[in-house]
Amino acid sequence: MERKRRVRFAPSPTGPLHMGGVRTALYNYLYARQAGGDFVLRIEDTDSQRFVPGAEEYIIEALRWCGIYPDEGVDENGKVVETPSEKHPHAPYRQSQRRGIYRQYAEQLVKAGYAYYAFDTPEELAALRAEAESRKETFIYNWKTRGNMRNSLTLPEDEVARLVAEDTGWTIRFKIPENRTVVMEDLIRGHIEVNSNTLDDKVLWKRVDELPTYHLANIVDDHLMEITEVIRGEEWLPSLPLHYLLYEAFGWTDTQPRFAHLSLLLKPDGKGKLSKRDGDRLGFPVFPLKWVNAEGEVSRGYREDGYYPEAFINMLALLGWNPGNDRELFTVEELVPVFNLDRVIKSGARFNADKAKWFNQEYLRMRPLPQLVEDFKACAGEKLKGCDDGYISAVVELMRERAHFVTEMWNLTSFFFEAPESYDEASVVKFWNEDAKAAMPQVRSLLADLASFDKETIENSLHELITSNQWPMGKVMNSLRLFLVGVSKGPGVADMMALFGKDETLRRIDSAVSKLS
RNA sequence: GGCGCUAUCGAAUAAGGGUUCAGUUCGCGGCCCUCUCAAGGCUGAAAUACGGGUUCGAAUCCCGUUAGCGCUACCA
Numbered sequence: 001m002e003r004k005r006r007v008r009f010a011p012s013p014t015g016p017l018h019m020g021g022v023r024t025a026l027y028n029y030l031y032a033r034q035a036g037g038d039f040v041l042r043i044e045d046t047d048s049q050r051f052v053p054g055a056e057e058y059i060i061e062a063l064r065w066c067g068i069y070p071d072e073g074v075d076e077n078g079k080v081v082e083t084p085s086e087k088h089p090h091a092p093y094r095q096s097q098r099r100g101i102y103r104q105y106a107e108q109l110v111k112a113g114y115a116y117y118a119f120d121t122p123e124e125l126a127a128l129r130a131e132a133e134s135r136k137e138t139f140i141y142n143w144k145t146r147g148n149m150r151n152s153l154t155l156p157e158d159e160v161a162r163l164v165a166e167d168t169g170w171t172i173r174f175k176i177p178e179n180r181t182v183v184m185e186d187l188i189r190g191h192i193e194v195n196s197n198t199l200d201d202k203v204l205w206k207r208v209d210e211l212p213t214y215h216l217a218n219i220v221d222d223h224l225m226e227i228t229e230v231i232r233g234e235e236w237l238p239s240l241p242l243h244y245l246l247y248e249a250f251g252w253t254d255t256q257p258r259f260a261h262l263s264l265l266l267k268p269d270g271k272g273k274l275s276k277r278d279g280d281r282l283g284f285p286v287f288p289l290k291w292v293n294a295e296g297e298v299s300r301g302y303r304e305d306g307y308y309p310e311a312f313i314n315m316l317a318l319l320g321w322n323p324g325n326d327r328e329l330f331t332v333e334e335l336v337p338v339f340n341l342d343r344v345i346k347s348g349a350r351f352n353a354d355k356a357k358w359f360n361q362e363y364l365r366m367r368p369l370p371q372l373v374e375d376f377k378a379c380a381g382e383k384l385k386g387c388d389d390g391y392i393s394a395v396v397e398l399m400r401e402r403a404h405f406v407t408e409m410w411n412l413t414s415f416f417f418e419a420p421e422s423y424d425e426a427s428v429v430k431f432w433n434e435d436a437k438a439a440m441p442q443v444r445s446l447l448a449d450l451a452s453f454d455k456e457t458i459e460n461s462l463h464e465l466i467t468s469n470q471w472p473m474g475k476v477m478n479s480l481r482l483f484l485v486g487v488s489k490g491p492g493v494a495d496m497m498a499l500f501g502k503d504e505t506l507r508r509i510d511s512a513v514s515k516l517s
Numbered sequence: 518g519g520c521g522c523u524a525u526c527g528a529a530u531a532a533g534g535g536u537u538c539a540g541u542u543c544g545c546g547g548c549c550c551u552c553u554c555a556a557g558g559c560u561g562a563a564a565u566a567c568g569g570g571u572u573c574g575a576a577u578c579c580c581g582u583u584a585g586c587g588c589u590a591c592c593a
Contacts, residue, residue: 120591122590171591189522189523199520205591213590234586236593238521238588239588240521271585272585476552480552488554492552493553
């Protein structure tokens with residue numbers, strides 16, 4: 001019988017969720033939705049040293065903002081589930097609360113001879129590494145060296161029993177079998193083989209915080225939670241042989257999940273994977289939401305920068321995956337049926353901030369006008385107090401083509417709400433020449449005499465006046481624009497005048513003429 | 518250093534041995550539209566890392582080299 005597809009996203013709460021993490025979560029989510037399966041969220045907080053308060057809440061809030069809702073592990077209030085229920089049968093979903101579960105599995109491995117107690121202290125190991133390094137070598141705890149160390153393989157049985165019982169501090173290490181070719185299959189990368197002699201005896205149980213390491217907790221939980229596919233970052237590929245060997249040691253190979261390792265997100269320039277510093281340096285967010293760390297350092301977020309979650313998700317989905325055709329715009333709902341692990345790109349994807357901006361612009365342009373107006377009002381806040389809704393809406397409609405983000409809309413449109421106080425000097429020099437000065441009185445009186453002040457009437461009359469007098473169209477129109485908005489860019493002059501209305505238009509012209517002459 | 522992964526225009530990618538002197542999107546340049554800007558239309562420059570094989574035929578399959586990345590913790 002085909003098992004129900006179950007995938008998981010398993011971040012560790014050591015800081016804000018990176019956009020690469022969001023992509024991993026997204027691919028898992030899409031996979032689950034398409035298969036009609038479950039998407040589980042599990043918090044991997046087995047590193048007590050690196051725990052960061054607030055990180056767990058951040059991760060869940062970020063996923064929610066992106067529209068990625070776990071089926072299991074998180075309740076309606078966005079809290080990690082701690083007690084089992086029908087909907088969340090595998091609770092708790094926080095690994096620190098599952099300590100007792102892992103302990104028995106670690107001991108089971110020792111009893112069966114797949115793992116062993118090691119009594120070496122961190123200091124001893126550090127010394128060994130330093131010494132090896134001085135000889136330009138690397139110390140590895142493996143089949144070659146384990147026989148010279150203090151562990152349950154080398155010490156007499158009674159002493160091992162004493163050391164374990166006295167609880168003087170021990171770790172459990174996995175005993176990598178000698179000279180085995182581990183044959184693995186990755187959903188994205190295909191066939192991979194590694195000789196076990198190149199692997200080291202990884203710690204499964206840590207003495208310092210009496211918690212399992214990632215490797216143990218991860219395998220046990222994926223087994224217990226009936227995970228069928230593990231879709232995770234490429235940084236885990238080197239430990240895949242260990243994970244295969246662990247499934248084998250536990251006797252779980254029949255239900256072992258299939259693995260898919262996603263490539264990393266790379267810096268837009270230079271070398272290496274995308275990091276927080278790149279965002280600061282190049283001026284774009286690397287986190288979905290704003291984050292303030294314990295030192296008070298602020299990292300910007302896509303949300304706060306004015307990105308629509310739909311655009312952010314769309315951009316991320318296409319970074320390392322494509323549908324096989326030229327289509328680029330997808331909602332999450334549209335991604336679900338077409339997403340496919342086969343088409344995930346194997347090589348690292350360089351993040352490009354320009355393309356991200358383009359995606360947002362596309363979504364901004366598709367946004368229904370009433371909603372865009374609401375976005376704008378929320379963004380501009382106090383500055384729009386008391387303004388007529390119809391007027392705001394007309395401004396937004398006229399200006400939306402020019403914006404990548406709602407957040408820049410105020411800067412683009414402020415002149416509609418407050419008259420310019422200064423005029424761009426270069427434009428003044430360029431357009432406010434003798435021709436324009438000569439024409440302006442007649443232009444003004446034409447405008448003042450217009451019976452109806454709609455766009456067409458204004459445009460037609462203005463053009464007729466200018467052409468019949470053989471004035472230079474560019475100079476006159478642009479000097480008008482300059483008077484209206486202070487700079488030499490923006491929508492059509494007639495469009496703006498119609499919006500301002502006759503009184504305001506004349507007021508601005510008069511004010512500019514008096515200031516500039 | 519060891520192990521692994523990866524390699525197409527500046528970036529993201531298409532082409533799954535022949536329809537390809539390599540297509541699309543972003544970015545960059547030009548032209549058109551035009552009262553400016555934006556948008557839009559048209560258009561230009563721009564890539565199969567290198568070397569060997571296999572094959573009638575290779576961007577595509579194999580090997581090597583090089584480069585990049587990842588891992589190499591009692592971190593995840």
